[in-house]
Amino acid sequence: MTLKVYNTLTKKSENFEPLNGKKVSMYVCGITPYDSCHIGHARCYVAFDVIRRYLEHKGYTLNYVQNFTDIDDKIIKKAHAESLPFKDIAERYINDFLKNMDVLNIKRANKNPKVSDNINEIITAVTILIKKNFAYELAGDVYFRVKKFKNYGKLSKRNIEEMQNGARVIVNDKKETPMDFALWKKAKKNEPSWASPWGEGRPGWHIECSVLSILHLGETIDIHGGGADLIFPHHENEVAQSEALTTKTFAKYWLHNGFVMINKEKMSKSLDNFFSVDDILQKYHPMVLRLFLLTNHYKKPLDFSTNKLEENKRRMQKFINFLEILSNFQGKAEITPDITKLENEFYQAMDNDFNTAAALAVLHKLLEYGNKHKDISPKKAQAALIKIKNLALILGVKFELPKKNFPAEINSILKERLEARKNQDWQKADDLKNKLLDKGYEIKDTKSGIEIWKI
RNA sequence: GGUCGUGUGGCCGAGUGGCUAGGCAGAGGUCUGCAAAACCUUGUACGGUGGUUCGAAUCCACUCACGACCUCCA
Known part of the structure; x- marks a missing residue:
């Protein structure tokens, strides 16, 4: 039996043929830890957990990397609001995330690299991109030059002109092309920052995934995944940066999960319609x-x-x-x-x-x-x-019998009812059943004995 | 405006050319002290219009509706 996977890049269902025999490298974009995670996150990581488990079941050995984008505008904002270091905020929500994932029986990735631990690697990558003329500095910011990368848009099936026509972005006219995106952002006042050839600053969004993926899994990987909302701009930009950097194909298969919807609308933080x-x-x-x-x-x-x-x-x-x-x-x-x-x-x-x-x-x-x-x-x-x-x-689903440690009071009522049933005192048995129900325990008689459920 | 995607019976949801999806709810039955569970029977669906074909939910064209992305987002 051949495994078929739908590849966003080719828009086709393809036979799954990893690059190195039975070894599979998989990178799934992780969270930005600035708040508790909602069902949309759960869906994404459950989906890739199932993919991982099934591949392992088929005899593949996975190297699965999922990052934490632990330095970002929203984290900084929250850190300021609570007068805490950004690291504390990130750690808090990383822990929450891992706790949730564990409870949902999602196996942990082999590695969960953090952006803030890899700033040097990011600076090196940006430096190379500038050297290769794929990026330019502008007053402490560094931007990726999208027009220089001829396949820009190949993943999300867009072209630069069309996007500009419909752009809702306020155009930063300093940039060569409005679609150019930041690789490095100059630090504003009171922001966490790192020294770089372009002054104090921090990585832009997107570059971290390119760098971490290449660092931990190599220049070309088998599977790159994430939510469908990441296809553009995040993954598109990752492709551009990475392939400009290495001249190799960044990822062979691009897998994206659909959204969780609520009342026909996407569940998201910005719409404030989420369930954690x-x-x-x-x-x-x-x-x-x-x-x-x-x-x-x-x-x-x-x-x-x-x-x-x-x-x-x-x-x-x-x-x-x-x-x-x-x-x-x-x-x-x-x-x-x-x-x-x-x-x-x-x-x-x-x-x-x-x-x-x-x-x-x-x-x-x-x-x-x-x-x-x-x-x-x-x-x-x-x-x-x-x-x-x-x-x-x-599928990562565990079917287990619930633990049945009921209070002594409940057990004694159960015993009493058992006696009543033995004596065919149905009236009393039913009364006791209702009594249990009042206390929040639902009872069912079966051939093998009595089942009882706490409601 | 551009790009992409979705539309299946009361509800949810698989299914890419012919062969039972499945779940939930409903109806009838078996079993059972009652109830529950379980099992059996039952439900003639594929947004619309046209086309291709011996044959289409499944392919093609047009059309309608809904959604997502183009700004942070799993």
Whole structure:
């Protein structure tokens, strides 16, 4: 089976053929840590986590780098507002980010380089670009000369003239071309800065990713990813800088995830219509959020609503119920051709540009198979269960039984109810059931025993 | 204005030329003290118009609607 990936650069679905056999280099643009992260971030990093896990499953060894842009206007602004060093602000939100990602079962990148730790490398890169005539200094700022790079626009399919026509940017007439972008920004008063050949200043946005990608992964990498909003200008500029610098292709495959939408609008900080990951995790299990994020193809826009979270909560419950039923099974699993067939269906879905929606459908088919066989042939059901758990793990979804440490009071009511049921005192049993419900515990009687859920 | 993308049944969402997607909700049933779970049955969808083809949700043209990007953004 061949893995196909959609490449933004060629606008085509292509066979995935990495440059160095089984070794894959992947760079995904990280966050600017100036605030807590929202579902849009979660979607992006879940999407690339799934890509990473699937590639690893297929036997590739990944070197995955994701940066932190820890020096930036918004961080500086917040630092000033709180009278703290910019580093403190960045560290705070980096920690928040990592905590969120861990809870969502997103594997950490092999490296998370920070921009502020690589200023010298950035200065060197800018110096070379000036030397090569791809950049020019202007009163302490350094700009990239877009017209000098003949393929400018190849990633985002734009050309310089068209963009200028529709530009909403106030034109800085000092620049040679309005689209020229800053590689180095002169420091303003009270801003963190570093010494450079052009005076005190700091890196512009874009250059850090070029430098860090080349530094940690080499001049040409296999996969470069990020949110679709980064295609222009961020990734376009990265391509220009990097390829001007090295004269090599910067990245072979460009993968971009679609936005999370809310009421048909993009969720973003600037529109102030975002839900933070913490908000959601207070009310929902992280795997419910993760499942929700996998319900459609990663490139497409994903509509967010609490209704959908509820739907995915029920979805997860179905799997947990099945898990519960077989939790005491001791026998050996018996894999059948039906199960193997479904497993292959799963791989086919994933080979088709990581189609997690179709892959989830396969898990449901396995679940149905398991439920059908659970009484007549628990061995087969058990095999289905193991398969479900393993395949779900490729998606980074963990199905686990909830911990059931209930207070003594609840346990004693349960015991009382059990007694009542034994005596067929249904009235009393129902009263006790309602009593539990009042206390926030929902009860379900099953063949194997009693299930109880905290609501 | 330019560029790119999307439009599938009550809702969500796969599907790139013929073959069951799947989930949620609904209806009927089996099971069950009740409930829940599970299973069975049920649902004749592909924005519109034209074209290509033996055959199109799937290809082409036009058209309508919505969105994103062109400014910071995952």
